[in-house]
Amino acid sequence: xxxxxxxxxxxxxxxxxxxxxxxxxxxxxxxxxxxxxxxxxxxxxxxxxxxxxxxxxxxxxxxxxxxxxxxxxxxxxxxxxxxxxxxxxxxxxxxxxxxxxxxxxxxxxxxxxxxxxxxxxxxxxxxxxxxxxxxxxxxxxxxxxxxxxxxxxxxxxx
Amino acid sequence: xxxxxxxxxxxxxxxxxxxxxxxxxxxxxxxxxxxxxxxxxxxxxxxxxxxxxxxxxxxxxxxxxxxxxxxxxxxxxxxxxxxxxxxxxxxxxxxxxxxxxxxxxxxxxxxxxxxxxxxxxxxxxxxxxxxxxxxxxxxxxxxxxxxxx
Numbered sequence: 001x002x003x004x005x006x007x008x009x010x011x012x013x014x015x016x017x018x019x020x021x022x023x024x025x026x027x028x029x030x031x032x033x034x035x036x037x038x039x040x041x042x043x044x045x046x047x048x049x050x051x052x053x054x055x056x057x058x059x060x061x062x063x064x065x066x067x068x069x070x071x072x073x074x075x076x077x078x079x080x081x082x083x084x085x086x087x088x089x090x091x092x093x094x095x096x097x098x099x100x101x102x103x104x105x106x107x108x109x110x111x112x113x114x115x116x117x118x119x120x121x122x123x124x125x126x127x128x129x130x131x132x133x134x135x136x137x138x139x140x141x142x143x144x145x146x147x148x149x150x151x152x153x154x155x156x157x158x
Numbered sequence: 159x160x161x162x163x164x165x166x167x168x169x170x171x172x173x174x175x176x177x178x179x180x181x182x183x184x185x186x187x188x189x190x191x192x193x194x195x196x197x198x199x200x201x202x203x204x205x206x207x208x209x210x211x212x213x214x215x216x217x218x219x220x221x222x223x224x225x226x227x228x229x230x231x232x233x234x235x236x237x238x239x240x241x242x243x244x245x246x247x248x249x250x251x252x253x254x255x256x257x258x259x260x261x262x263x264x265x266x267x268x269x270x271x272x273x274x275x276x277x278x279x280x281x282x283x284x285x286x287x288x289x290x291x292x293x294x295x296x297x298x299x300x301x302x303x304x305x306x307x
Contacts, residue, residue, distance in 0.1 A: 010194070011194050047186065049222065049225035066237050074232065075229075078224065099247060104243045105241055
């Protein structure tokens, strides 16, 4: 199981193992790995975007709130994208430029959830000499409930 | 602004939090998102060209905009409201030293068989008033228990 403390932060390492735009096959599943979401990871994400909502951070308040306990912010998929994929995933290729994303939310992720990802490249195309890949992704919790689903476009390094 | 579904109007505006972007905030976002792409870390790398684009230095993660917009929406919603969808695209890079702020305006309200929905136009602007991100969001205002649409 991937843990943030073991995460390879040097994206140049293993860069040669990642698929280039030419090698990415639309429709082919990406390799993924389950991830245990911790309260510490949620708190760090909240700090990075200035979230102070007690439903994410204060167990006592959250327990009395609408979710009956702590939850993660909807946009926690930003962390999950990298924590649920291995080091040779092409999303980590240096120079990958995010052109935009859309996400739909079903249920909150919670601390203690073991989260898995189903993901693939959906399409690739060339526009104004830039190499695009469309990716789609669905995150599930350990109860096989959909947490969120999303798609995005990245411009691939040449 | 009210969060009573029946009192919302097209054009109503939501102002999100102001966010000061710095090298430190970008590095923190790397640690929080595990996105260590050198676009956000390596000035030497960013001296190079990306096709016809030269950023001239490190840039903020586009998804930092996304997280701020999402924060604005969940901060605005009443406890029973649900953030259901967010779509964004980035139109201008954000750099250390910039200050950005998301805003939203109500585009439409719709009642379906089982619930009530609000569509929002969203955007993020920098300190010069330039749009850096644009998009659309959808939030749900569930019907009170026992109520029919």
